[in-house]
Amino acid sequence: MTITNIPSPEDNPFFIIKVRHIFGWYFLLGIGIYFQIGMIGYTRGIPFDGKTPLDPLVDEIAGTYLSILILALVWRQCRLAGIEIKYLVGKVPERYQWLPLVGLAIASVVFALGVFRIFYYPLSFIVPSFVEKILIDYRNSSILIRGSKTFFPAFYYLILAIYYALSPIFSAFILMAIILHRWAAKWGNTRAIIAFFLLSLISYNFIYSVIATFIHAILYVKTRSLLVLIFFLALKNIIWVIWDLSSTTFLDNQPGSTLDVFRSQIQLGVLFFALSAPWVIGFIYKNWSVLKGPLPYFANASEAEKIKADSET
Template identity: 30%
Template sequence: MKPDNSHNPFLKLKVRNLFVRGLLLSLGFGIALGVLQGITAVKFNAQIVTLILYILIFGFLCLWSLEDFDRYGIDMKYVLGRVPNRHKWLPMVGLVLLIILFFLSAYLVSFYLLSLAAPTFVESVMRQVATSPSARTTSPPFYNLLAAIVYIIVAPITEEFLFRGIILQRWVSKWGIQTALVASGVLFGILHANVLGLTLFGIIMGVLYIKTRTLIVPIACHAFNNSLAVGMGLLSSGSKTTTSAANLLEQLRSSWWIGIVLMLISLPLLVRFLYRNWPRKDDLVPYLINSSHGRE
């Protein structure tokens, strides 16, 4: 039985509502935090505040989206799906390792090329990355625990739900599955510092969702990817925030060749994965296939 796209409830959803709601939540929680800080006269740790705001904004954004599901008759169990019997997890581990290699290579190469044209901009971006919330050996245990919870649990669940569970399926209904994959991947990349690396990451997570018809697989891969990132952060010396902008830029320019090597290793294999698993133009979103099987 082939699912009928005319009954696709994602035709009623609007991605722009997610952006508006995200902006409203950011402003609301930001103002509330500012008022609380003014009343208590307590200066909160900026990085801990960033992590807490992430949990609040993305958590409430997901809950708000679930209200839409009730309104439009979208069954969450068909969005989540079920892991296929005897799913091969070991290749997923290799896939994530390749993604990390490409992520590092894209960071080194893209920022090196950008540094040649706009060194001041690259210095500012690298400073932001260096001071962004992440687990480090020199950080307090509570902070590292909170960062690990955000990156390993909260981020994979909320981001996969929003980007693959909602945005991808909505845009498939609007533009077709191949265009939606690329567009949702680009959006995912734009919202992160490493645009090239995270764009490919978003596309691959979308392909995994379409192929397996369950969000559990991309959530698990996303969590494993972030676990490795947190682990590398804990193994680092934690001294990068004290390095001058000039030294950071010099380190980047001296490491560009490593990025080329890593890209030559990872990119062909990732392209091969996408080529072998790229969906056909007439493929349907996981929700429609899952719901049709549920009615049979």
């Protein structure tokens, strides 16, 4: 099966999947989970409000539980729509070069750190209060700081490890495999990629988010393997954790205000950008044309049909 031999658009199984339903499930289930948490806290005399925020452990448990529920619901929808999961996942290419992928993951994280500092450095003089709030929120999201605020740090780190292991699967399967194929079925490949770019603009580091979206799409379409993308995302998570731990220990403990510390790191941001941009931009420039071809599901299905036909002759 390829996108060209589907009799009509309605025969494309991805037309049955509705992205608005996925977002709706995420929103409603999220509200339901936190409502239950609030009710449990209320019955035990523990208010959850602006002055008494959720314990980081409870927050991570809720996020992990929500991700599992969404994955299960979307998986069920795929089965009902007749979507073959094996064609979405694909196979790892033979003799795949993993070392360049590791380098690309490192370069992607370094690029994100550099772009963030370069973009927000001039804004820290124009709208200092806005940038300072972002920096404080970012610092408070550090693993070590959140772990120090929970009543059971060891269990918090365990749940966090589960969440980090689950998030690459969630991101690759839901965002890249399902939503990309659905939007491509509706609008075509080019418009689907543009829609992904627009979706990534909601991030505070939106420049990197757009670049990361391009990289993830290229990896998936080029290798036709969701496993390669999952490995890449997991590797990035590990690198982010290492950076989070090291920056919290060394960089964020410098004397001075939050803005002063951030501004003093502009040279580091320029260095990070200079080292990573050629690798990241070069990868996109060399491989962007693969996005014009068939998406992995149809390419994998077509290959499977060809192998089956050859074996029968």
